[in-house]
Amino acid sequence: MNKQSKDPTTAPEREAASADATRVRREFLAKFGSGVFASLLAPALAGGALPALAQSPRRAPGALKMPDLPPETEGEDVVLRMMRELRRALAKPAAERRWSMVIDLRKCVGCHACTISCIAENKLPPGVVYRPVMEEELGKFPHVSRRFTPRPCMQCEKPSCTAVCPVSATWKRADGIVEIDYDQCIGCRYCLTACPYSARTFDAGHNYTDRTPENTPALVDRARAARYEQTKAHDYGKEWGREPDASPIGNARKCHFCVHRLEKGMLPECVTGCIGHATFFGDANDPDSLIAELIGRPNGMRLKEELGTQPKVHYLL
Amino acid sequence: MSTARKGADRLFWFLALTGLIAGLVGLWTRLTVGHASANYGSYIPWGLWVSGYIYMIGLSAGAFVMSALVFVFRVKALERIGTLALLTALTTLIGALLMIWMDLGHMDRVWRMVLRTNFGSVMGWMAWLYGAYFVLLLVEFWQAMRLRLVLQADAPGLAGTLCRILTFGNRDASAASRRRDAARLRILGSIGIPLAIAFHGSVGAIFGVVGARPYWNSGLTPIIFLVGALLSGAALLAMVTAIWGPGKEDGDNTAIVVLIGRIILGLLAFDVILEWAEISIGLWSSLPAESASLKLILFGHYWWVYWGVHVGLGILLPALLLLFAGKRASAVGWAGGLIAATFMSVRLNIVIPGLAVPEMEGLRDAFQGPGLSFEYFPSSAEWLLFIFAVSTAALLFLLGKSLLPVVDHDANPDLEPQLQGGPGHVQ
Structure with a gap:
């Protein structure tokens, strides 16, 4: 986009335009933030409305209107920029995209907001985690620091987890995301042993409400608390409940770059949930994208690069 | 049957039945x-059940190869235990498959292993190899019993009825049918040897190909699996023969048991050499990732499993028994029983330490x-549940040896005629 043609020529006009852009951005972020917050709380609060929501038919990805974005401005929030670039990528055939993530370890403060927002977004049960943050203490007093390394699925270009699956229930999609077909997966957990990053976890069927008392006068008894757990997850764009012996219980599970959000024009939850803008996302095949710019930096690295798996998650040091 | 053998027989019936009843609780829970209800999970995804599975599948492969010494290589000294070896192989295979089936996250989708196979995966191949081995084992077991089923079809009681049913109407006991039986058994056994090696090798390869786990990722892994299978299967057969083998008194089957004892002593020596190769190379490796699992085995929290159960009870004591009392059937039986039972510790020490070293240390917390x-x-x-699977296999074996004509106590030459049909006997 040609920003020069939009630049106002006089100082008062520039100030007015800047103030306008700030107001629009703030309005957008307020709405956006409220939306995220509401989405986290709604399942727990919705009560009786939930079953109706949970049973609503799945809509085709294209049928949903993508969120409105404010006009592009200079120096706008990187989240907005990444959302624009996301739309640009979605307009291309899937095979021409290469979804990638960059995590700036200098910006990560170890708040674990990405871990928690991921759990809330994907309704993850106990024992299943898509994006833990590893913590290390470096140096000795008085020169001590801590390093925080979030570890999502690396969405490897050459994944070692897919080849071992005995029933072809997991594969690399055209856009590079490694997918698991929960309905096909037999739960042998071979892929868990084969992933060099321990990025896959096993959904053994635990629930947060497993030992919650029934019918107690407590504020939240089992029946009430379990509503959260009955909320459908949307891994890989399908709806998944928590019925015993039904997928995803008994399956291997892992981070999927929130594909259900991507196809609706939204960034992965860990990106929008990061309080320090330490996680970036986009199409690495788009040379004008922020992600391509960051991947090209010389202070970048990937985990266990020597294995040749070619992760699509990059770290900035 | 002598008093000692009767006592052992009763003890195993008691253990199998008690185990089955206790194991039903595990089955119900599963x-x-x-x-x-299990303690394995995401970072240690395979636990006792997978270890139990590779343990029992090894017993099956080893027992099967011992049967091939009879039906393919025609080792005359062992010919009276050929069918018993097949029954051992079949029942341990059933126990193993039961164990791994229960281990699946979705037991109802097990059919996909065969009908939606990914042949790029070693595990995909394994499913087909198992299927083939299972069918072959059933057919060979029946073929090995066929003549005795015919000869005992008129016997009274449940055993006689079962024999009548299993003859499937074919009462031919002529010399020509015996020669035909021998030829078929040789063909089936000949197919079975590479199949047994392939399927148990593929179990080893499942671990060997995982590049993410340095402890497993070795070309030696499938070989160690195979030798371990031969050793544990032959050891189990030594115990089985000493207790339920042909002969009414203790001394009757001494020659057979002693010969198996010599075989397992050789296999034990070979297995120790392989183990030494694996441990010494791994420990001398300059990469901690390689040696970390071995250090866990040797000096970790469960060091006693390796030193006490495996080395003490599974190597040293049986080796002493075989070396100094190897001509006594009871001593060889004890040695075999010790090796076979403690081999579970070897399987546990393959599966768990390979997973208990974090791929990324920071994940621990x-x-x-x-x-x-x-x-x-x-x-x-x-x-x-592990006890349930083992007890089921044991109970099937005990039922099989009680109801089916797998053991010839009378040494009637008419009852071991399959081997008379062809040339190439080895004394």
Whole structure:
């Protein structure tokens, strides 16, 4: 986009335009933030409305209107920029995209907001985690620091987890995301042993409400608390409940770059949930994208690069 | 049957029945609570059940290869235990398959292993090899018994009825049919040897190909699996023969048991050499990732499993028994029983330490939750289901040897005629 043609020529006009852009951005972020917050709380609060929501038919990805974005401005929030670039990528055939993530370890403060927002977004049960943050203490007093390394699925270009699956229930999609077909997966957990990053976890069927008392006068008894757990997850764009012996219980599970959000024009939850803008996302095949710019930096690295798996998650040091 | 053998027989019936009853609790828990009752999870995804599976599948492969010494290589000295070896192989295979089936996250989808196979995966191949081996074992077992089924079809009682049914109407006991039986058994056994090697090699390869686990990732892994299978299977057969083998008194089957004892002594020596190669090379490796699992085995929290159970009871004591009392059937039987029973520790020490070393050290404390741990000890539900699978296999064996004509106590030449049909006897 040609920003020069939009630049106002006089100082008062520039100030007015800047103030306008700030107001629009703030309005957008307020709405956006409220939306995220509401989405986290709604399942727990919705009560009786939930079953109706949970049973609503799945809509085709294209049928949903993508969120409105404010006009592009200079120096706008990187989240907005990444959302624009996301739309640009979605307009291309899937095979021409290469979804990638960059995590700036200098910006990560170890708040674990990405871990928690991921759990809330994907309704993850106990024992299943898509994006833990590893913590290390470096140096000795008085020169001590801590390093925080979030570890999502690396969405490897050459994944070692897919080849071992005995029933072809997991594969690399055209856009590079490694997918698991929960309905096909037999739960042998071979892929868990084969992933060099321990990025896959096993959904053994635990629930947060497993030992919650029934019918107690407590504020939240089992029946009430379990509503959260009955909320459908949307891994890989399908709806998944928590019925015993039904997928995803008994399956291997892992981070999927929130594909259900991507196809609706939204960034992965860990990106929008990061309080320090330490996680970036986009199409690495788009040379004008922020992600391509960051991947090209010389202070970048990937985990266990020597294995040749070619992760699509990059770290900035 | 002598008093000692009768006592052992009763003891095993008691253990198998008690184990089955206790194991039913484990089965119930598995079917109602699922994997939530297990202590394995995301970081240690395979536990006691997978170890139990490779243990029993090894026993099956080893026992089968011993049967091939009879039906393919025609080792005359062992010919009276050929069918017994096949029954051992079949029942341990059933126990192993039961164990791994229960281990699946979705037991109802097991059919996909065969009908939706990914042949790029070693595990995909394994499913087909198992299927083929299972069918072959059933057919060969029946073929090995066929003549005795015919000869005992008129016997009274349940055993006679069962024999009549299993003849499937074919009462031919002529010399020509015996020659035909021998030829068929040789063909089946000849197919079975490469199949047994392939399927157990593929079990080893499942571990060997995992590049993410330095402890497993070795070309030696499938070989170690195979030798371990031969050793543990032959050892089990030594015990089985000493207790239920042909002969009414203790001394009657001494020659057979002693010969198996010599075989397992050789296999034990070979297995120790391979183990030494694996441990010494791994420990001398300059990469901690390679040696970390071995250090866990040798000096970790469960060091006693290696030094006490495996080395003490599984190598040293049996070796002493075989070396200094190898001509006594009871001593060889004890040695075989010790090796076969303690081999479970070898299988546990393959599966667990390979997973208990974090691939990324920071994950140890990164997030808490069930299954997100690098410490593992099987839960009571896991033990009970394991006991259920082992007891089921044991009970099937005991029923088989009681109801089917697999053991010839009278040494009647008419009852071991399959081997008379062809040339190439080895004394």
